[in-house]
Structure formats: C-alpha cells, structure tokens
Amino acid sequence: MATNGSVSSKNFCDAGPSCADNVSEWDITWITNMEKPLKQIKYAILILNRPITQNPQFMRRLWNQASIRITVDGGTNRWDQFISSQPEAYNKGLKLPDLVTGDFDSITTEICDKYKKKGCKIVHTLDQDHTDFTKALLELIIHCNQIGVEIENVVTFAQNSGRLDQVLGNIQTLFLARDKLLIAPKIKIYLISDDSISWLLSPGEHVILISEEVRKSKRVWCSLVPIGEACERVTSTGLKWNLDHQRLKYGDLVSTSNRFDGSDKVTVNCSHTLLWSMRIPNIK
Known part of the structure; x- marks a missing residue:
C-alpha cells in the first residue's frame, strides 16, 4: 500500500447486522469470465x-x-x-x-x-x-x-x-x-482500461467478489483512492494491507498497489466516496 506521508461520519456503517440491508455487492465475473453466460445480464x-x-x-x-x-x-x-x-x-x-x-x-x-x-x-x-x-x-x-x-x-x-x-x-x-x-x-457504471476495471464506492458497506482467476494471478493489484475529498474512515478485509478505521487523503495516506489476501471477497466500509480499481487478468 503506497503512503504519502477517530472522526465519525453518519455515512460510515460499522459492521454488524443492522447494516445488512445497506451492503452493495459487486460481482464482475459476468464481465471477465468468458465462459459465463450473459443472457440474464x-x-x-x-x-x-x-x-x-x-x-x-x-x-x-x-x-x-x-x-x-x-x-x-x-x-x-x-x-x-x-x-x-x-x-x-x-x-x-x-x-x-x-x-x-x-x-x-x-x-x-x-x-x-x-x-x-x-x-x-x-x-x-x-x-x-x-x-x-x-x-x-x-x-x-x-x-x-x-x-x-x-x-442495470x-x-x-x-x-x-x-x-x-x-x-x-x-x-x-x-x-x-x-x-x-x-x-x-x-445502474452500475464500470470503466475498463487495458486490463483494469474501476468504479465508485459510495459511502457505506461494500462486498467485492474476487474470482479464483484473479486470486491466483501473480500480477494482480487493487487500489482504494479518495477523489475530491478525504475519506475520513475506511475499514477493509480481504486485502494484503487492510485498513482499520483509517483516513485516506491525498498528501497523507492513499491505498495504491495493494493486493488480495486470497479470500474470495473484499469488504470495504467507507465514510466517503472512493475509487476502487483492480487488475483483471487475461482480457488482453
């Protein structure tokens, strides 16, 4: 995780049953898996x-x-x-x-x-x-x-x-x-560039599904970048360098060149908007 150098927020959702209905799930395997049918998408x-x-x-x-x-x-x-x-x-x-x-x-x-x-x-x-x-x-x-x-x-x-x-x-x-x-x-909007994909994570709790193909790739990377303002609190699981109620801000700390820990999902709980990006192998 690259670095360049307890504030509460009503948007930050502490992990727990009360947040279950507010979780956004991101499954991009329908985009990346050539064998997966797209008829229902x-x-x-x-x-x-x-x-x-x-x-x-x-x-x-x-x-x-x-x-x-x-x-x-x-x-x-x-x-x-x-x-x-x-x-x-x-x-x-x-x-x-x-x-x-x-x-x-x-x-x-x-x-x-x-x-x-x-x-x-x-x-x-x-x-x-x-x-x-x-x-x-x-x-x-x-x-x-x-x-x-x-x-959708x-x-x-x-x-x-x-x-x-x-x-x-x-x-x-x-x-x-x-x-x-x-x-x-x-409607979810994804940006694909070369062999990477990016999208916005709005304030709240997110689950990003990580396919086996991605988990096994040696050159895979991911990042969490605050855009336009600081993200006062971020907590994650499933990353090599996880965040625990940390603040992400340009001039302070940003999470670039991060990796996955081998789990089948990453969770991100953020108080403010983040740009999530990750490499998706074998699309080039």
Missing part, C-alpha cells in the same frame, strides 16, 4: 475515443450480448479500426452500434457516413458543458426509454493512459451520473 456497452487493446474474443462477447451498444464520437473510429483489423470470420454476425453520438469533433465524416448508411442511429450532441462520455450516458437513457429497454450496468471502455485531463474527466462523469442522477441509482 442487462447492460450497455460504450466505446470512448481510446485504442481498444483488449482480447478480440473478450470484446466480441461483451459487444454482441449487450442490450445497447454505443460508440462515442472518435470511439466510432476506434471501433471501426478494431473490427477492420480482425479476420473476416470475426465480423460475421457482429452487431452494429445501436447509437453513434458525441459532438463529432473526433469522428471522421467518412466513418460517420458509413455507420449512418448502415442504419445506425446518429445523435449529434453539441453541448460543450459536458464531456462526450457524460452526454452519451444521457443519450443512453433517452434511447432506453424510447425502445423500452431497462439496463454500463460497461465503458476508456483508456486511463494518455491525457490526464481526460482520465479525470471520465471519473468526473462517474460522480455526475451518481450525484446529478443522470441515470437511475441502481
């Missing part, structure tokens, strides 16, 4: 404007079985480049984007016209007060309402390398989606 997939580095079979499985498929601005170029680089057999039966959206400052005219001619819905969002990711979530909900589809998860492919401002902008969108109620509170 209601999710949307978003492709942002970053290189697609994941395993082609991993991408095809998630893409084709999604309830809604969206490419966002230059992410349409990236998706087209990705599928064009695959063998002809790969593209047979591959579904088209349901929606192509963004302010279109990155997508090429050629690619936009190509998918328009294929029958994809094209939505131009000009608002510059929000990122294309944020606007794509708004358009996703509009589209779901129009076609009568409910989703959003899987977004967005590189966490390159421009730091865009990385931080993606995290900002996670906060906006939750705090401004851009989407229903029950």
